[in-house]
Amino acid sequence: MKKLLLIGFMLFQYMSFAQEHAWVYLTDKENVATSIANPISILTQNAIERKATHSIPIDERDVPVNENYISQLKVQTGITVMAKSKWFNAVYVIGLETDNISVLADLDFVASIDFADKSLNSESRVALSNNKFEIEESLIDFEYGSALNQVEMIGVDHLHVSDYTGEGIVIAVLDAGFPNVNTMDAFQRLRDNDDLLGGYDFVDRNDDVFEFTGNEHGTRVLSDMAGFIQDEFVGTAPDASYYLFRTEDSAGEMPVEESYWVEAAERADSLGVHIINSSLGYRVFENENYSYTPSDMDGNTAFITKGANIANEKGILVVNSAGNSGGNEWQIVGAPADASGVFSIGAVDFEGNYAPFSSQGNASQPTQKPDVVARGAAAAVVNSSNVIINNSGTSFSSPIMAGAIASLWQALPDATNEEIKQFVRMSASQFNTPDFFLGFGIPNFELALEIGLSLAEEEFVRFKVFPNPVSNILNIQIPTSAEPTNLKIYNVLGKLVLEKNIIQSETKLDLSLMASGVYMMSFESNKGSKTFKLIKS
Incomplete structure (x- = not known):
């Protein structure tokens, strides 16, 4: 039996590597002017109101991909359609052979094709070791206030005292899986308050985001924002509202996951989401021909990075883990955290010292990376068994920060996503002397609120x-x-x-x-x- 399983695995591996992956960019969309003139036909009322509040235009990128084009692609020989993106007007496909994809260029509605294997686009890439997100786990004894250090470190407890707990702010969590969120005691408060708004599994194409699909990473990430266990654990935004989107296929690493991510971001935008938390990063893939190199982490190369920048343009505040490559040969912040529009979060330990695994910034990146840091070494989380444990990774410093930002944005509802990010940067411990390890440092959200309120004043007494x-x-x-x-x-x-x-x-x-x-x-x-x-x- 073991031999048969091995042969089967090798055959599957051969078949998957024989296939090719590509983005197919389309020429146009239908009913663009009509859709923009009647935005409720393509966006929710919440999305329309959020854009209007922050003077964000509704444009052609908000119009869906032409479904007739997708239908025609699906019937092409050897082609499987995996994902679509309205922002890029593109479809992600897998072809049984390279030629199955290449011939798509002959279709009159296909503008261009971008192979995931860049050597097929006259460009080669060199792969490094694959490590998308890493978890170092150790169980701890229960004790009251297990999340106290990570909350106090960034001063978000001062916002909670003032009843700024994320109420009215909508967060989309893009991750690998959310098993038991619909039944766990840690999310009972979330469910009772009708703050669990729903979600979608972009990998398996169904609504069951609570099914165990081989990974509970998303459940743990969510706990650092939305978790609440009386006298034992409180997330940084326990009263925010949440959409849960599975975009990461933990069974393997393929570039189609970047397209799932962008699709989810587009869905979040159409639903009026304020914040995206993404504790994911993409650098290398199982097929090394598809992999990126450190030099590609330039804020404008990876498909997911370009998508994240559009999300930022649409007024969403995208919070992303910097990555866990600080201690290996890759070292620098990965995609989409390399995007200039993304608020990239590094990790520190309980004393506020740099965590050696936390990915670092680089002078080749267009903006300061990471932006800021929060506790990511032995951070308190709640697992899918409703047990409080410690995990390490920027996967957890990111939601700690995203939840704090939600609480701040509740207090400053008229601020834009860029202004909120700047208030947080200005409050941080080394704002005047940023570096590639901690970025602008550890924020103080009490100070960030004071800065935001000061900036909101119409008249100035002294100046x-x-x-x-x-x-x-x-x-x-x-x-x-x-x-x-x-x-x-x-x-x-x-x-x-x-x-x-x-x-x-x-x-x-x-x-x-x-x-x-x-x-x-x-x-x-x-x-x-x-x-x-x-x-x-």
Whole structure:
């Protein structure tokens, strides 16, 4: 029997490697103008309202893929359609042979084809060892407040005291599986409050996200946000609402999982989701011809990275684990955490020290990575047996941070996703001296709320800055010329773009060379500080 099983496995492996994978990009969509003019036909009311609140346009990317084109692809010889993406107007297919895919280019509705094996696109890749997410597990004795350290470390307990617990914020969790979430005591509060909104299994194409499919990673990730066991465990956003999407096939590693992820992100956007938590990362695949290299982690190469950036453009705050490659030859942040629009989360231990497994940033990446950190070494989680244990990995620092962000966003409902990210960065322990290990450091969400509230003020008692928005010349008035004041301006990615010591009560700054956009301006003197938003038109 063992011999037969081995032969069967080898045959399956041979067959899977003989197949080819590709994205097929389509030429157009149907009824685009009509759909945009009548957005309720393609989006939920929640999604429409969220976009309107933050001035996010509804565009052609929100229109679904032409189902007639998909039907025609399904009947092509040797072709299996696995996933689709409205944002990219693309379909992910598997062909029995390379030629089965290549001939699709002859179809008049096919714009281009991108093989997962880049050598078929005249480009080769070199594979490294596969490690998507890693868990180091050790059972611990029950004790009250097992999540206390990871909550207090980032100051989200101060938000909870003020009744900011994520209420009204919708989070989509994209992960590998969520067994027992529908029955576990740790999620009873979630179910009783009707905050478990549903979900979908994009791998098996069904609604049963609670079935055990070989992995309970998603259940544990969810617990760090939504878990609640009286006097024993509290997640960082126990009163937020959640959609659960299975996009990761733990039975293997194929690039189609990137497409499942993008499909889920598109579904989240159409449902009006505020935050995506993704404790997943993609670097290498079972078929090494499909794998990425560290140089591909440039914020614009991986399909999932490009999809995550679109999600950010759509107003969703995408929180993603940085990865667990800090101690191996790969080392750097993977996809989609390399995206400039993604809030990438590294890991520290219970004392706030860098966790050696946490993936690091790199100068070749377009923005500071990681963005910030939270506890990921021996973090408290609840497993599918409703037992509180310790797990290690950025898989858990990410949801700890995502839940805290939900609680902050509840307190600052008019803020955009970019503003919320900046408030968190500015509150972090090494905001002025970021590095590739901790990014901007460990956030303080009590301070982040203070920064956000300060920026929301319409009038400033001590400082006058005008005009705002500014085109070229910015006028600054401070109360007295006797007190030197340090001025710093940061862009939305946390990069310092201007610093100046002001020694006069009235100063004019020429900002004509600054790019248009939203900035954070900070004044500091020995008598206090002031921070607020500056818009450069």
